[in-house]
Amino acid sequence: MNTTNVVEVKRRRDTTMYIFRTVKGLQEYLLAQGDHVIGFTPTMGALHDGHISLLHRSKQETSISVVSIFVNPTQFNNPDDLSKYPRTLDRDLDILYAADCDVVFVPTVEEMYPEGMRVGSEIDLNGLDQRMEGVFRPGHFNGMAQVVLRLLEIVNPGRLFMGQKDFQQYAIIRHLIELLHLPIKLVMCPTMREVNGLAMSSRNVRLDPVMREHASVIYKTLKYCAEHIHDTPVSDLQELCFHKLEIPGFRPEYFEIVDGSTLLPANEHTQYVVACCAIWAGDVRLIDNMILRE
Numbered sequence: 001m002n003t004t005n006v007v008e009v010k011r012r013r014d015t016t017m018y019i020f021r022t023v024k025g026l027q028e029y030l031l032a033q034g035d036h037v038i039g040f041t042p043t044m045g046a047l048h049d050g051h052i053s054l055l056h057r058s059k060q061e062t063s064i065s066v067v068s069i070f071v072n073p074t075q076f077n078n079p080d081d082l083s084k085y086p087r088t089l090d091r092d093l094d095i096l097y098a099a100d101c102d103v104v105f106v107p108t109v110e111e112m113y114p115e116g117m118r119v120g121s122e123i124d125l126n127g128l129d130q131r132m133e134g135v136f137r138p139g140h141f142n143g144m145a146q147v148v149l150r151l152l153e154i155v156n157p158g159r160l161f162m163g164q165k166d167f168q169q170y171a172i173i174r175h176l177i178e179l180l181h182l183p184i185k186l187v188m189c190p191t192m193r194e195v196n197g198l199a200m201s202s203r204n205v206r207l208d209p210v211m212r213e214h215a216s217v218i219y220k221t222l223k224y225c226a227e228h229i230h231d232t233p234v235s236d237l238q239e240l241c242f243h244k245l246e247i248p249g250f251r252p253e254y255f256e257i258v259d260g261s262t263l264l265p266a267n268e269h270t271q272y273v274v275a276c277c278a279i280w281a282g283d284v285r286l287i288d289n290m291i292l293r294e
Ligand code: AMP
Pocket: 042, 043, 044, 045, 049, 050, 051, 053, 054, 161, 162, 163, 164, 165, 166, 189, 190, 191, 192, 193, 199, 200, 201, 202
């Protein structure tokens, strides 16, 4: 192994965590490990228990767990959102070490995009990027697909762990893996929530305590939706839930009940039904979803 590319090694008794900043260093290390199933969890850092649940699953199902931390500029359509995105690398590394992570990849923008950051508009996302988040965050999913494909090329995992929390993102990556015939098993991990039901998110730290408490309205509304999907017409339920999110200080952008495979509007006959929503809590944008029927 070429240790000159290892930035730092955290070691305690028999546990070692390697941290790489370069593609070359990471790849040489992984190659030297021989024939292992690599489990990969891509993140943008500011880690919380939601991220760590993905790592735990990876530890259970694979022999080497790699977590990447990279705040990808190409998926931020709003420069303000990018500059305000929390960056807590030292803390993240401590959390990963405590969670027994094997390898952390923390690349620079230059390392990720040596030929520049132009987003590959040639990536065919089959219209999955045009709805819900895609309407309010134009270009977001092209940037996300670009970075995930680049990371998969670098890490070459057997399993990829993603959260249900970002359901549309999951659906797009599922489509890309099928389209490109990538030999990767995609594993969807359940959404981890705070005690009041708010989905854990790196953005939650920007909510003041009152907003954070009131944000439980999102989970309550999704649960209401799940309880009424069998007795209320889909379009009525959608509208009702949108209005339930209109509490003081909060502004919903969408509440949609969709087919979980196509992300097109669901109807009474749809088998795989998911409710997805986005809402502004003050100046913090939150998303959440719930699988209503599978
Ligand atoms: P991010 O750092 O926001 O890009 O998220 C990295 C991964 O963690 C994505 O696959 C997310 O879906 C997943 N994730 C984020 N929040 C949660 C959560 N509350 N529960 C489970 N997974 C999550």
